[in-house]
Amino acid sequence: MNVISTRQLSKSYGTTVALRDLDLEVRPGEVYGLLGPNGAGKTTTLRLLIDVIRPTRGSIRLFGAHMSPRLRGRIGYLPGDLVLYDRLTGADYLGFCGALREHPDLSEALRLAKRLDLDLDRRTDELSKGNRQKLGIVQAFAHRPELVILDEPASGLDPLAQREFHTYLREYVDGGGTVLFSSHVLSEVEHVADRVGILLAGRLVVEDTVTSLKANAVRELTFTFGEEVAAASFSGIPGVQAAVQVSGTEIRCRVTGAVGELVRTAARFPLLNVTSHEPDLEDIFVHYTEEHSDDD
Numbered sequence: 001m002n003v004i005s006t007r008q009l010s011k012s013y014g015t016t017v018a019l020r021d022l023d024l025e026v027r028p029g030e031v032y033g034l035l036g037p038n039g040a041g042k043t044t045t046l047r048l049l050i051d052v053i054r055p056t057r058g059s060i061r062l063f064g065a066h067m068s069p070r071l072r073g074r075i076g077y078l079p080g081d082l083v084l085y086d087r088l089t090g091a092d093y094l095g096f097c098g099a100l101r102e103h104p105d106l107s108e109a110l111r112l113a114k115r116l117d118l119d120l121d122r123r124t125d126e127l128s129k130g131n132r133q134k135l136g137i138v139q140a141f142a143h144r145p146e147l148v149i150l151d152e153p154a155s156g157l158d159p160l161a162q163r164e165f166h167t168y169l170r171e172y173v174d175g176g177g178t179v180l181f182s183s184h185v186l187s188e189v190e191h192v193a194d195r196v197g198i199l200l201a202g203r204l205v206v207e208d209t210v211t212s213l214k215a216n217a218v219r220e221l222t223f224t225f226g227e228e229v230a231a232a233s234f235s236g237i238p239g240v241q242a243a244v245q246v247s248g249t250e251i252r253c254r255v256t257g258a259v260g261e262l263v264r265t266a267a268r269f270p271l272l273n274v275t276s277h278e279p280d281l282e283d284i285f286v287h288y289t290e291e292h293s294d295d296d
């Protein structure tokens with residue numbers, strides 16, 4: 001049974017369609033990263049899942065059931081717009097959240113706060129942006145939820161805190177937890193997520209593992225020859241999308257899938273060097289964003 005399962009989930013605000021027909025499945029024990037440019041519908045999706053806003057259409061199942069007060073206790077949530085009570089210390093705030101959730105045991109919260117180097121004795125209005133974010137993360141995990149939904153968790157965290165947080169996320173899923181998070185930080189998604197979904201203008205345009213997305217993405221191979229070679233010699237080869245003449249002796253090819261035929265063709269000429277630019281998640285993200293804007 002999937003931890004999260006949505007069918008044709010849609011949300012409109014007046015005439016603005018924020019989310020269209022989202023079918024999302026998040027499996028037990030996985031870290032799922034939701035990517036998208038500003039306004040793509042990420043926050044809307046997360047808010048729908050935790051039931052702070054209601055769908056215009058479609059359905060949501062969490063652990064196979066509709067949202068209920070009992071189910072809410074099994075879920076942790078970091079909102080994108082975290083509101084803290086300024087006069088409380090971090091420890092007071094966590095105690096308050098624990099009381100609301102009827103989970104007074106703060107041992108997990110204290111452990112995570114220590115790992116993130118967060119001082120819980122300071123008043124929340126004295127905390128820096130990054131430390132407020134750490135407090136938000138700590139409250140999301142404090143009651144040992146089975147699922148956490150995090151809206152831009154990396155926002156404001158310094159690289160050390162980010163690294164510690166990612167290690168903690170891995171431990172959390174290894175211990176049976178499940179994570180859905182949104183992010184703009186593509187390197188974070190690349191390192192942490194098992195699967196990635198890209199939302200564009202409210203639609204899920206692609207969903208896959210990071211490894212598979214990269215394997216199927218467009219790569220660039222640049223060939224340097226010992227004599228002049230025409231780019232036209234490389235057009236029509238399976239997988240080659242474009243062959244560009246960089247100079248008389250240098251040709252750059254954009255290619256998808258296997259490169260065997262392309263490399264065999266290049267080897268028929270006096271080949272001196274080949275360099276390959278491997279796509280990262282940013283290239284893939286830009287590719288889908290550009291492709292989508294072409295459709296508009």
Ligand SMILES: Nc1ncnc2c1ncn2[C@@H]1O[C@H](COP(=O)(O)OP(=O)(O)OP(=O)(O)O)[C@@H](O)[C@H]1O
Pocket residue numbers: 013016017018036037038039040041042043044045080
């Ligand atoms: N309360 C609201 N009233 C009207 N429109 C809204 C509301 N909330 C969101 N929207 C619109 O819905 C669309 C999706 O917004 P959403 O906040 O879900 O995007 P996002 O992917 O989280 O963006 P960001 O990365 O900027 O946080 C946007 O066009 C936004 O303007």
